[in-house]
Amino acid sequence: MLGRVFGRNKKTEADPEPAENPAAEADDAHGRRGVTESKGRPTPSRRQQEAARHQPLVPKDRKAAKVNERQARREDRLYAQRRMASGDERYLPQRDRGAQRAFIRDWVDARFCMAEMLMPIAILALVFMLIPTGLQEIGMAAFYALLVMVVLDSLLMVTGLKRAVRNKFGTVQSGSGFYALTRSINWRSTRMPRPRVRRGQRPS
Missing domain, CATH: 1.20.5 (Single alpha-helices involved in coiled-coils or other helix-helix interfaces)
Known part of the structure; x- marks a missing residue:
């Protein structure tokens, strides 16, 4: 009996084995506790966080x-x-983009186009037609003569333009002639994009 008692005392007096600490193992696996990865941006201050929370979704003064x-x-x-x-x-716009379009604009802006006078000529012809005198025939004859000059000048412009475009780029983009005509009809001061060359300054 004494031996059993002493034996139990020896077991109880022996130092117990250290218990495993699961929290420590978790810290070792995932790094030190309390350390978070960087977010890549500064942490907002408390005042900024409170201001963001109190900011209304709908503005007060709509x-x-x-x-x-x-x-x-x-x-x-x-x-x-x-x-x-x-x-x-x-x-x-898509129709104005590209090197050929820019070259065509410079080509048209560098010359004086008779088509620019088409609108003023039409207005003058209308005025002559409203005058009840013999000036009506003179006004209409002048209008048709100037209209023929506009057509001939536009044909010469388109022909020379296509030759210059072909020499520079090798091919002529579809619709180049019509694009040049529509730009030549507008007055120089109203053209968009704005002319970037002076009259007589042919693009190279």
Whole structure:
């Protein structure tokens, strides 16, 4: 009995084996506790977080918000128009894009086109037709004569233009003649994109 008692005392007096710590193992597997990976951006301050939480989804002054939005759209539209007028490819319509189109615009802008006078001639002819005198016949004759000159000048322009485009690029893009005619009819000051060459300054 004493031996059993002493034996139990020896077992109880022996140092127990250290218990496993699951939290420590988790820390070893995943790194030190309390350390998080970087987010790649600075952590917002408490004041910024509170301001974001209290920011209303719908603005208080809807009228002012609409005015600001309308002003922003107007500024974007004006900026796009300025870039288009300067010839920026990113803001040009599809029909105006490309090196050949830019060359055609320079070719047309470098010469005086009789087609520019088509609208003033038509207005003068209309005025002469309203005058109840013998000037009607003279006005109509002058109108038809100038119209023939416009047609001949446009044909010469398109012919020379296609020859120049073929020499520079090897091929002529489809619709080049019509594109040149539609630009030549407009007054030089109203053409878009704006002319970038002076009259007589033929593109090379």
